[in-house]
Amino acid sequence: MCTSSLQSKTWLSVACLLVLLLGLIIGPPPVSGLEDNNWKNALRQLQEAFQTIRIELRDYDAKLNLEFKDLKKGLARLEKKKGQMLLWFGGSYDPKDLNHLLKGMRTLRRQAEGLLKSFGEMERKLEIFEPKLDEIEAEIKRQLVETPTQEYTNSFTSSLTEISDLRVELGKVKTHIARAHTLYDDFNTRLKDCESSADAKVSRYWRIYYLQPMSGIFSADTWKSFRKDIKQWVGVLKIVKESLGEKREWLRTRNALLQGFLLAAALILLGFFLIKRVGIKTGFTSTITHLLPSWILLSLGAATLWIDRSIPFTLYDISSALNEIVVSAGLVSLCSFLHSVGRGNQPAHIHKNPLWYLWIILAFGLSL
Numbered sequence: 001m002c003t004s005s006l007q008s009k010t011w012l013s014v015a016c017l018l019v020l021l022l023g024l025i026i027g028p029p030p031v032s033g034l035e036d037n038n039w040k041n042a043l044r045q046l047q048e049a050f051q052t053i054r055i056e057l058r059d060y061d062a063k064l065n066l067e068f069k070d071l072k073k074g075l076a077r078l079e080k081k082k083g084q085m086l087l088w089f090g091g092s093y094d095p096k097d098l099n100h101l102l103k104g105m106r107t108l109r110r111q112a113e114g115l116l117k118s119f120g121e122m123e124r125k126l127e128i129f130e131p132k133l134d135e136i137e138a139e140i141k142r143q144l145v146e147t148p149t150q151e152y153t154n155s156f157t158s159s160l161t162e163i164s165d166l167r168v169e170l171g172k173v174k175t176h177i178a179r180a181h182t183l184y185d186d187f188n189t190r191l192k193d194c195e196s197s198a199d200a201k202v203s204r205y206w207r208i209y210y211l212q213p214m215s216g217i218f219s220a221d222t223w224k225s226f227r228k229d230i231k232q233w234v235g236v237l238k239i240v241k242e243s244l245g246e247k248r249e250w251l252r253t254r255n256a257l258l259q260g261f262l263l264a265a266a267l268i269l270l271g272f273f274l275i276k277r278v279g280i281k282t283g284f285t286s287t288i289t290h291l292l293p294s295w296i297l298l299s300l301g302a303a304t305l306w307i308d309r310s311i312p313f314t315l316y317d318i319s320s321a322l323n324e325i326v327v328s329a330g331l332v333s334l335c336s337f338l339h340s341v342g343r344g345n346q347p348a349h350i351h352k353n354p355l356w357y358l359w360i361i362l363a364f365g366l367s368l
Contacts, residue, residue: 050162057169060122064176067118071180074115075187078108086194098198105195112187119180126174133170137163256310260303267299290337297330 082105089101140159275292279285304323311319 050159050166054162054166054169057166057173061169061172061176064119064122064173064180068176068180068183071115071119071183075112075183078112079187079190082108082191082194090194090198095202098202101198102195102202105191105198109188109191112184112191116180116184119177122173123177126170126177130170133163133166253311256307259310260307263306264299264303267302268296271295271299290340291334294330294334294337297326297333301327301330 085101085104089097089104092098137160140156140163272292272295275288275295276285279288282288301323304319304326308319308323
């Protein structure tokens with residue numbers, strides 16, 4: 001970071017140059033003025049001021065070189081944070097997650113602007129310094145034309161050489177600033193691309209993500225708003241089709257369905273095998289076989305739960321509703337089996353069949 005002391009010294013040197021040039025402008029005529037000893041002192045101070053400014057510009061060059069390295073490291077760190085945010089929230093279609101991502105992107109931009117702040121301050125100071133240097137150069141050239149003495153001609157020519165050297169040092173400082181802006185602009189461009197992608201998802205999926213199209217389908221007012229419901233469902237189907245249009249989403253959904261079917265088949269076969277083995281060992285084959293429908297329904301419920309982990313959110317409402325129906329039917333079937341086993345061939349009483357009421361409460365709670 002450029003220290004305040006160095007900055008104050010630089011602008012003090014510039015002020016000194018301006019004062020000297022004012023003296024040159026409003027002083028006595030060129031011939032008599034250049035012969036005066038005060039002009040010799042003024043030219044000497046001018047050379048010293050040039051030397052001071054050149055040293056300070058070199059210091060700025062070295063410090064900005066270090067700051068550029070810090071900026072590069074800082075932007076690399078922010079790039080890593082951006083990658084983590086995209087890993088956490090970028091694959092989600094939940095508008096709340098995407099809004100978290102957008103908020104994080106804005107935070108990264110503020111941090112990047114903070115890293116660039118010192119370069120911006122130096123650039124604003126150079127915008128003042130460079131025109132002043134042009135004015136000084138123009139005034140020296142004017143005095144060079146009006147000076148008849150060779151001694152002072154050489155001094156002014158030397159001053160022009162000093163100004164050329166200062167411009168070289170100034171160019172190095174401006175190069176660091178330009179490189180810093182290029183680095184920041186590239187980072188900001190990538191950040192804007194991520195933001196525009198997230199904004200597009202939010203605008204497209206916000207209304208649909210929180211839509212519950214099944215909520216009023218059996219209500220008394222369903223047929224009054226039938227046309228509206230049809231449009232709503234068509235909109236949902238279009239979004240489902242669009243979400244499955246990408247190859248990655250389609251493969252993900254297809255793999256989830258295949259895994260679910262295989263899981264259901266494996267659980268059903270396992271249940272059939274276990275029920276047969278238990279029935280043979282206990283001698284109640286005909287009774288325990290009635291447990292198979294319950295096992296099949298609960299296996300299908302487990303398969304739909306597995307599918308829910310990977311399918312797009314646009315299909316989640318349908319899958320979750322199907323899962324609730326299948327699991328509820330399986331629990332009711334299991335309750336019916338336990339009830340029949342508890343009763344045997346005799347009418348059941350409340351105090352003889354506590355499991356029946358326990359399973360009714362459990363099935364009702366899980367179905368909700």
